Amino acid sequence: MNLTGTVYRPPYEANSLLLQVTLGCSHNKCTFCYMYPDVQFAVCPMEEIEADIEEAAQQVPNVRRVFLEHGDAFVLSADRLEAIAEAIHRKLPKVETIAMYASIQNIMHKTDEELRRLRACGIHGLDIGVESGLDAALKYMNKGHTAEEARVQLLRLTDAGMDYSFNTILGCGGAELWKENAEATAELINAVQPHLLFIGSLHAQPGCRLYQDMKDGLFRECTCGQLLDEQERLLSLLDLKDTYYFGSHPSNIVPMQGKLPMHKDDMLEAVRDMRRKLSGHLEEYPVRRGGEGSILTR
Ligand code: SF4
Known part of the structure; x- marks a missing residue:
């Protein structure tokens, strides 16, 4: 499993599979934040994400919860998040919830219909x-x-x-x-x-x-x-x-x-x-x- 840079996660995600789908934070300018000072925000290629999911399927096939990294993974488009969720469910059929950090702006950029679609594929x-x-x-x-x-x-x-x-x-x-x-x-x-x-x-x-x-x-x-x-x-x-x-x-x-x-x-x-x-x-x-x-x- 490839995780780049310092990885942060909420305490209650301690038992979740951490899956990197972005690097850094797309906002990266909160006054108090020291999480990704020198990290240039980037979206991970789908092939890398799929390779990590494949690896996880070998190592932790019974995992029930996945947390997408890094700082605001919900910035990804609804289509990309849906594709990631489908790849997860294909290889890790016991996964019930796919969680991640999100900003208010990330939500703003999604339609109501997209939010419902994302919920339907386990994003929660x-x-x-x-x-x-x-x-x-x-x-x-x-x-x-x-x-x-x-x-x-x-x-x-x-x-x-x-x-x-x-x-x-x-x-x-x-x-x-x-x-x-x-x-x-x-x-x-x-x-x-x-x-x-x-x-x-x-x-x-x-x-x-x-x-x-x-x-x-x-x-x-x-x-x-x-x-x-x-x-x-x-x-x-x-x-x-x-x-x-x-x-x-x-x-x-x-x-x-x-x-x-x-x-x-x-x-x-x-x-x-x-x-x-x-x-x-x-x-x-x-x-x-x-x-x-x-x-x-x-
Ligand atoms: S949105 Fe989160 S990760 Fe990004 S700069 Fe603000 S506190 Fe840091």
Whole structure:
């Protein structure tokens, strides 16, 4: 199986077959992103993809889930994605779901009929970096979509029968806008009712603009107390019917998972409990070790 460059995948795709169909990310300019800094976006030739599927059929014939790489594989045309799905099902008949990272723009460029066709061939469970419901944060983070565009496109996915993970980043609005960010993001999440909510906290690494902006004082990150306040505000405003909350990302001060609305009170209590434990350190900034390592206070 040929995988080029650094490979990222959502934590819950740990047991999936990772199949490379693109190289890098077609957008590649989110302010916080350090995933593919020097990678020129490219589409993998169909012959290479078919050869990898053939190899997978020999090595992992019983695999049930495939995750297409890299950064926004849903940028591929509906025809190309359908051809890849057909090749997968031909050689790996037990595959039920074909997932991948997708951007709001990727969805925008597909018709309703194409989305339905893709769902019919097993494409499902997209992983979408929406990040925020606050336009000011989305603009600074250079996501290339507005909150309203995200709302419209995510509802189109739901209409096509596709589940997805709504990925959001606490701290996206920085120290000045943590409250507005929580409120606008909760409003967007409530409007689209995602199947899965993936929560991370803002962290910058060398190689992205955010890292430099933080060093230059152009972006003021949230303190630990503000991150907890934002998480509490967001959670308290969520009005969801049936959503899995996946917040175990190592960037989070309070890593937790649960179902909403069922575990909402427990989650809120976990945030408050952490605030009590960190009292005396709430004005400090999170310190991280290693890549996406644990979040600690100084
Ligand atoms: S869309 Fe994803 S992979 Fe591409 S630049 Fe933004 S965060 Fe990075």
